[in-house]
Amino acid sequence: MAESSVATANIGVVGLAVMGSNLARNLASREGNTVAVYNRSPERTTLLVDEHPEAGFVASEKIEDFVASLQKPRTAIIMVQAGKGTDAVISQLADLFEEGDIIVDGGNALFTDTIRREEAVTAKGIHFVGTGISGGEEGALKGPSIMPGGSVESYKTLGPILQSIAAIAEGEPCVTHVGTGGAGHFVKMIHNGIEYADMQLIAESYDLLTKIGGLTPAAAAEVFTEWNSGDLESYLIEITAEVLKQVDAKTGKPFVDIVLDQAGSKGTGVWTVQNALDLGVPVGGIAEAVFARAVSSHPEQREAAQAVITSRPTPVEVGDSFSDDVNAALYASKVVAYAQGFDAIIAGAEKYGWEINKGNIAKIWRGGCIIRAQFLNRIVEAYDKNPGLKTLLADPYFASAVANGEAAWRRIVSTAALSGIPVPGFSSALSYYDSLASKRLPASLVQAQRDFFGAHTYKRVDLPGTFHTLWSGDRTEIESEGSSH
Numbered sequence: 387m388a389e390s391s392v393a394t395a396n397i398g399v400v401g402l403a404v405m406g407s408n409l410a411r412n413l414a415s416r417e418g419n420t421v422a423v424y425n426r427s428p429e430r431t432t433l434l435v436d437e438h439p440e441a442g443f444v445a446s447e448k449i450e451d452f453v454a455s456l457q458k459p460r461t462a463i464i465m466v467q468a469g470k471g472t473d474a475v476i477s478q479l480a481d482l483f484e485e486g487d488i489i490v491d492g493g494n495a496l497f498t499d500t501i502r503r504e505e506a507v508t509a510k511g512i513h514f515v516g517t518g519i520s521g522g523e524e525g526a527l528k529g530p531s532i533m534p535g536g537s538v539e540s541y542k543t544l545g546p547i548l549q550s551i552a553a554i555a556e557g558e559p560c561v562t563h564v565g566t567g568g569a570g571h572f573v574k575m576i577h578n579g580i581e582y583a584d585m586q587l588i589a590e591s592y593d594l595l596t597k598i599g600g601l602t603p604a605a606a607a608e609v610f611t612e613w614n615s616g617d618l619e620s621y622l623i624e625i626t627a628e629v630l631k632q633v634d635a636k637t638g639k640p641f642v643d644i645v646l647d648q649a650g651s652k653g654t655g656v657w658t659v660q661n662a663l664d665l666g667v668p669v670g671g672i673a674e675a676v677f678a679r680a681v682s683s684h685p686e687q688r689e690a691a692q693a694v695i696t697s698r699p700t701p702v703e704v705g706d707s708f709s710d711d712v713n714a715a716l717y718a719s720k721v722v723a724y725a726q727g728f729d730a731i732i733a734g735a736e737k738y739g740w741e742i743n744k745g746n747i748a749k750i751w752r753g754g755c756i757i758r759a760q761f762l763n764r765i766v767e768a769y770d771k772n773p774g775l776k777t778l779l780a781d782p783y784f785a786s787a788v789a790n791g792e793a794a795w796r797r798i799v800s801t802a803a804l805s806g807i808p809v810p811g812f813s814s815a816l817s818y819y820d821s822l823a824s825k826r827l828p829a830s831l832v833q834a835q836r837d838f839f840g841a842h843t844y845k846r847v848d849l850p851g852t853f854h855t856l857w858s859g860d861r862t863e864i865e866s867e868g869s870s871h
């Protein structure tokens with residue numbers, strides 16, 4: 387490995403696994419950049435440098451040499467395993483960096499860790515920017531969607547570099563200063579939550595098309611390919627068609643049929659739901675997607691249940707328009723998932739004091755990231771028209787798009803239930819829609835029950851104030867001090 391302790395690089399990357407190595411190549415391909423690279427295990431560095439001499443990397447085996455190879459003020463992007471790995475690298479860099487240098491964490495960090503790390507690092511006069519980066523291997527190389535947090539001052543230096551490597555959508559780079567502190571990682575977390583929901587809805591669509599619609603995976607691939615030229619056009623629909631087309635070389639079977647039906651996760655979906663619970667934001671679509679992966683990953687429970695549930699419903703007979711109904715249900719459920727994700731962003735911004743422009747978030751998700759979709763242009767328009775929109779479902783375009791597909795959506799949920807096909811994503815989205823649309827919810831009864839057993843009080847529809855009924859006494863109503871909770 388060619389070592390350099392002369393400061394020749396204007397930017398560095400620490401962590402050269404899938405994301406870091408591709409991000410480093412992306413940076414190196416941009417005019418004027420000289421990129422320093424470092425990885426804990428030097429084999430990865432050697433491999434990257436040997437395979438990509440054109441990148442002109444300045445490689446180091448020791449982190450001290452890596453730091454010495456960076457021009458001042460130094461900027462290093464960390465792309466290592468979230469959690470302890472990130473803490474370890476930050477601590478090493480913070481010991482070697484000087485006032486004014488910038489540490490960027492581009493991994494999938496939990497935003498509260500980012501807030502903690504920023505406090506610790508900035509105490510030394512070093513800038514710290516937690517940034518979400520999405521796009522997987524290809525995005526990192528060709529242009530990801532980038533969601534930086536951190537201070538406005540840091541973004542002044544970092545912004546142009548990030549803009550130069552980001553994906554371009556509708557002529558604009560997919561990067562914006564999301565907000566200060568942990569805002570970037572918070573928004574990336576929600577991005578991943580929406581990603582989970584979108585993937586689950588697509589998986590349910592595939593299940594319905596094959597198990598009720600009777601399509602083979604290859605025929606379902608054609609349906610997804612067709613959908614990809616309509617309102618559902620998106621990266622996830624596109625790759626779904628590719629996966630379903632794939633034939634396993636070993637068995638000649640459809641590839642999807644030989645993959646074990648147990649979905650894993652690395653944690654960002656769970657974080658989204660945990661934080662939404664804390665914020666009091668219903669994100670049922672994302673939660674169901676997380677739970678669906680969890681159900682799939684308990685084979686012992688599934689086996690135990692299958693040993694006793696031996697009688698299964700016969701799939702309902704469906705006509706030629708079935709796939710159109712699935713398309714409509716997918717679209718409507720997807721609108722709900724995005725609406726819930728944006729609600730969580732709004733609530734997070736309020737709680738943590740971030741000024742997050744929702745339209746700009748939709749803009750930077752139009753390219754480079756896993757949830758990139760045609761659909762996001764409509765979200766941009768919705769927030770452009772009304773930045774204070776209470777829910778995406780109230781936007782006139784989405785309201786009418788969902789209303790147009792509503793009957794099909796209901797047919798799909800009921801057909802799935804009658805056929806014994808689980809559709810937790812579709813059905814929870816429909817229930818959420820119906821909850822918002824209902825003039826009156828049975829929450830009245832829940833609140834009355836709470837008052838009965840715990841004197842939790844209630845409000846009346848016809849009078850101001852807070853009340854309690856003397857349930858264990860003569861059941862008269864008394865006015866209560868304070869507000870019901």
Ligand SMILES: NC(=O)C1=CN([C@@H]2O[C@H](COP(=O)(O)OP(=O)(O)OC[C@H]3O[C@@H](n4cnc5c(N)ncnc54)[C@H](OP(=O)(O)O)[C@@H]3O)[C@@H](O)[C@H]2O)C=CC1
Binds near residue numbers: 465468521
């Ligand atoms: N993979 C993806 O599609 C995406 C990943 N991300 C995020 O980007 C980051 C990098 O992801 P990915 O490229 O997949 O790599 P991994 O998450 O698999 O992490 C591997 C890298 O972390 C390094 N590392 C782990 N522990 C330590 C430690 N204690 N000290 C120093 N280095 C350590 C490894 O070094 P060594 O080689 O020495 O083991 C290696 O470079 C992660 O935070 C991930 O969540 C974000 C978007 C997409």
Ligand SMILES: O=C(CO)[C@H](O)[C@H](O)COP(=O)(O)O
Binds near residue numbers: 494522578650651655
């Ligand atoms: O951040 C990502 C994409 O945006 C990563 O691919 C992430 O790993 C996906 O989450 P999970 O592994 O839990 O499915």
